[in-house]
Amino acid sequence: MASKDRMMVTEPQEPRAPGFVWPTLICFGAIMLAGAFAGYNAAAAEAGDATLAPWIGPLIAAALGIGGLFLYFRRHAGWFRALSPRQRRYWTALGLSAVVGGIIGGWLVLDQPTGRSAADLFSSGVLSPGFAIGASLLWVAGLAVGMVLYHRAIDDHEERAWLWAGLAGWYAFVFPAPVWWVLHRAALAPPVSVMALFLLTMLVNAAVYLWFKFR
């Protein structure tokens, strides 16, 4: 029996890497919960009842979301500890960027007046000053910290991909921006759209990065 048991013993499994499904579901659930609080408040206001303070819903949703993510990633702590310091910095930077992006995205959803469609999220519609200031601070601080961590963590190959991607993104701005500007001044084009140029540089940057990294 003992020898049979010994034969049945399996090799210790390597710690499993965290996936994307559960973190996505947790973030989505937190956003939905915050939306439910916002919906409750809107319904209560319409009915003339007392509403909750506007920060209660987002705070509870954020706390539950962060708690859920913490519990999920704690299950994979062994995987994280087995990584080299460079890999740890890499995944910390990506995780931080995802959290900051998730918070800004969730906050943007909550900041929309009721009745607007999902497509309106990325329009040039009015935003509240609180969101505008908060999201700007989060974007700048999150990007600064995340990028320092990220660029200290990437290897030579990925650094080269980023250098070419950054250069291509720069040219994607430098070529069209003055052309569009002078064409507009001659009434031959609509006003220059900062976000269109931003999107173009991001798309070119991402395409070149992915080409050099994964071709």
Added chain:
Amino acid sequence: MNNQLKVLRAMRNWSQAELAQRLDVSRQAVNAIETGKYDPSLPLAFKLARLFDMPIEEIFDDGFEG
């Protein structure tokens, strides 16, 4: 630049991921070097030379015949 990385890796029965772990780079970096799409930096070339216990010029060949 041609290199012997794939052969040296196969002789040790290492996967690209295993070699990447030993070099502390991504698997994509190892693949890009093996397929000649990326020439490693000098520090990484020295790391490879130390790992395989060979001079750099025996791993990499720039095609120069002086």
